[in-house]
Every structure is written in structure tokens, then in C-alpha cells.
Amino acid sequence: MAAQKVSVVKVRNVLMVTVPPEPDDETISQLQEQVLQAMDRYQAKGLVLDISAVDTLDSFFARTIAETAGMVGLMGGLTVITGMRPSVAITAVQFGLTLGNVMTALNSDRALDILENRNSFGRQRDE
Amino acid sequence: MAGKRKTEKTSGNGVTNDNRITSLAILQNLVEKILIGVVITTPEGRTLYRNRASAEMRGFDSPEDAAKNSPTAATSYYDLKDRERFLELLSKGPVTDFEVRFRRKDGTPFWAALNARFDKDDSGNTVIITVSQDIDERKRMEELVAQRTAELQKQSEIVSRQAQEILEISTPVIQLWKGVLVTPLIGTLDSERTQRFMERLLQRIVDTDSETVLIDITGVPAIDTATAQHLIDTITAVKLLGAQVILTGVRPAIAQTLIHLGIDLTGLRTSSSLAVGLQMAINPSRTTVKDNTDVTKEK
Numbered sequence: 001m002a003a004q005k006v007s008v009v010k011v012r013n014v015l016m017v018t019v020p021p022e023p024d025d026e027t028i029s030q031l032q033e034q035v036l037q038a039m040d041r042y043q044a045k046g047l048v049l050d051i052s053a054v055d056t057l058d059s060f061f062a063r064t065i066a067e068t069a070g071m072v073g074l075m076g077g078l079t080v081i082t083g084m085r086p087s088v089a090i091t092a093v094q095f096g097l098t099l100g101n102v103m104t105a106l107n108s109d110r111a112l113d114i115l116e117n118r119n120s121f122g123r124q125r126d127e
Numbered sequence: 128m129a130g131k132r133k134t135e136k137t138s139g140n141g142v143t144n145d146n147r148i149t150s151l152a153i154l155q156n157l158v159e160k161i162l163i164g165v166v167i168t169t170p171e172g173r174t175l176y177r178n179r180a181s182a183e184m185r186g187f188d189s190p191e192d193a194a195k196n197s198p199t200a201a202t203s204y205y206d207l208k209d210r211e212r213f214l215e216l217l218s219k220g221p222v223t224d225f226e227v228r229f230r231r232k233d234g235t236p237f238w239a240a241l242n243a244r245f246d247k248d249d250s251g252n253t254v255i256i257t258v259s260q261d262i263d264e265r266k267r268m269e270e271l272v273a274q275r276t277a278e279l280q281k282q283s284e285i286v287s288r289q290a291q292e293i294l295e296i297s298t299p300v301i302q303l304w305k306g307v308l309v310t311p312l313i314g315t316l317d318s319e320r321t322q323r324f325m326e327r328l329l330q331r332i333v334d335t336d337s338e339t340v341l342i343d344i345t346g347v348p349a350i351d352t353a354t355a356q357h358l359i360d361t362i363t364a365v366k367l368l369g370a371q372v373i374l375t376g377v378r379p380a381i382a383q384t385l386i387h388l389g390i391d392l393t394g395l396r397t398s399s400s401l402a403v404g405l406q407m408a409i410n411p412s413r414t415t416v417k418d419n420t421d422v423t424k425e426k
Binding site for chain 2: 082
């Protein structure tokens, strides 16, 4: 399967990316590339990565996501993963696949809530 | 030992008729006294001789009573097809332990076991000698055993089904508040239970859009390494979904085990009681330094 082009959407100051179902390694690598390009272009303060269409999580995927979050962080953005399926969570835990320190949220709404409370320089806004 | 009649004839096997008659008398006496049934019939089914035991087995007062009321096989067998089967087996050789239902004087059936063979009478006619035993009691016992076995089978099915249900009941996931789930764990958490529990809990989190899960382990008195790991795995999985866990009701024994096991407990939020945990969940900004939580907002 050729690498699928993943759409990166900018909403307010946040990048929204929906991972397609059963992404192959090339798609995942390309996703990272596209996200970084978008971060560069828009100076977004965050990335919401929706993985609700993904039902298998392998080590490459987990590693790339963690890396991407790190890279986005270096560029001033906070990454929030949303929509992880219960079965994926269980598998991840059982295989010891972690997403590092990447934040997670139940859905995109909440992810946006989290990101709303940040300013562009990556500091948490006081309430 | 004195015979009553003297004749010159001897039978083929070298026994004189004198002795033969004597022996016969003794044998006859014996057959009358023994407790198993002996019957001599023609192949057609007419009874030539029946001993006392056979008659009494069938509920008759005496062989004469039986002869009067049940002279043929037709009246003895409960199902005549059994006699056909019997004769067929007999044609192939002596029959042993042929289980069949006979009819008593009052018409009720009972189980008997037959041993039989063909023989010839003095005149050379073919007769059937049948020895029978009442096995009704034994048959009834066998049926009872079969019944009990079936019942036990059903019961063990019920028990395993109940064990299944207990598994479900003892890990309920309750929505306490908007966005707050509470799950009181009771008993031990083995691998199978944990797996099932994790799946249900995570699905509930997604279905109810709940950000906070209060896992109460007041009902878990002790915890071993495997269970502790399962618990931590569950908490990690919940966090991966984007929800948080507040562990409540940690008993002293569990607190010791968790620390001694050296499991990474950073980020594990706990509270002393479910009440405090609930307060934390509903009103996070109102948490005070008083309760022993991992995360407090320094005000």
C-alpha cells in the first residue's frame, strides 16, 4: 500500500491530525514529516493526534509518535494523543509500549481544552 | 440312600437308575430350596417346570399359582420382542446375563437377568433351561446413579456459570458523577479477572466520556506481585486513554507491598478514602494539602 497522504488541519492555533486505519511504516514516517512542516509553517502551539481509527499499535508506531511529540515540543508545541481504543491500550500496556511522556485525552474536545490553556511559548497559563 | 423302584435300565453315563432317582430327589429338593429361579420351558414358550423361587420372584404364591395364571412366556415377558431377541441369542449358544423385564402377578414389570441353554428332556425333546435372578433393585440403583450423575453434571454447569457471574459482579464499574467512574475491587485480581476488568473499565471510560476513575481497593486485603502489576497495568492503560486514576482505600499491607515491590509509582494519585477521592474528582481546585495526594495545586 502506497503511503497515504495524511491531512494536517490547522484549527485556531492547533494542528489536528487523524491517523488513518492500519497505517504502514511509510505512512507513519510521512506523517511525522508533514507535522513538522506544518509546525514550521504555522508556529502552532499544539498537535492533536487522533488515533481512534487505529486498532493495532506496533513498536514502530509507538516510537515514531513519541519522537514526533518530542520534535513538536522542541518546536514549541504540546502534543496530545486522543481516541486510543481500549484494545490498543491493553496491548500497549501488556507489551510495555509506552508513548513516553506524551499526553493523552479522551477526545479531541478535551485535547483542545488542554491546549487552549497554553500560550504559544509552551508555558501553562495560570488560572 | 435307598431307592424306591428298581429297574435294569441304566442311563448312558454309567449311573444306575436307582441312584439316579435318589440323586434326582435330592437335586429336586435343592432346586426348590435355592433362591434363584429355575424354569424349564418348551421352545414355544410353554412352562414345563418352575421352581418356587421363580414363582415367588414374579409375585406368585407358588409354582402352581404361577402355572395357573401365567403358563406361557407370553404372560411372563413384559415385552414379547424381548423373547424373540432371547431366542435368537439362544440359537447361537448359551445365553448369559440377558437383562429383561418380566411381568409380575399384578402386572408390574421388574428386571431379571437370565442364563439359559437348550437341553433335551428324557424323551429327546428340546427344552430350554433358564436360570433367573431378580436384578430389579440393582437396575433401580443404576438408574438412580445415572440420574444423580446427570444432576451433578447440571450442578457443576451451574457452579461454573455462577463463578463466571461472580467474576462479573465483583468488579462493577459505576458512574458516580458526570465524568467520574468508581470501581470498588473486591477480592484478588488474577490475570484472567484483570484482563476482563481492564477491558470493561476502558470501554466504560470511552462510552461515558469519563476523565476520572476512582479505583477503590478497600476490599483487597492483600496483594501479591502479579496482582500489583496487574493493578498498575490497569492504571497505565487508563492513562493512555486520556483519563486519570485515583487509587483509594489502600490498606497498610498493600501500601507495604507496593513500595517493597519497587514498582514505579510516580504519577499514581491516591487518597485516603473514597470520599476524599470523589471530592478530588469533582472539584480538583479545592484539594487541600491535608489529604495525601500526589498532585496538589500549590495555592
